[in-house]
Amino acid sequence: MITRYALFEGRIHPGQSEAFRAAVLDEVLPRWKAFPGALSVRVSFAESRDDGAPEYPMILAISYPDLTSVETALASPARTAAKAATDAVLARFFTGRIHHHVTTAHDHELA
Structure with missing residues (x-):
């Protein structure tokens, strides 16, 4: 599974x-x-952080079956609409930057 994070x-x-x-x-x-x-x-909202840690008030994680699906989503009209909605909310409430990270997940269930 591939997860794209927005920090x-x-x-x-x-x-x-x-x-x-x-x-x-x-x-x-x-x-x-x-x-x-x-x-x-x-969607994860921050509750606390270590002293000196950077401030991430929100982390978004969207998971996909593969990298091709990520690329399809990023090129879609849905992403264009989501970006406009995100920008509108951020303009009202947020000062900072967003950076993205694409990861391969390895889940390990606990018994």
């Missing part, structure tokens, strides 16, 4: 954490879920 490095505007989270879930999540070939979408 949102920066800060949510003061006092706006709950509004940011609600906007992401209401306005953007449905668009991420529409990516062709996506197997799962996980």
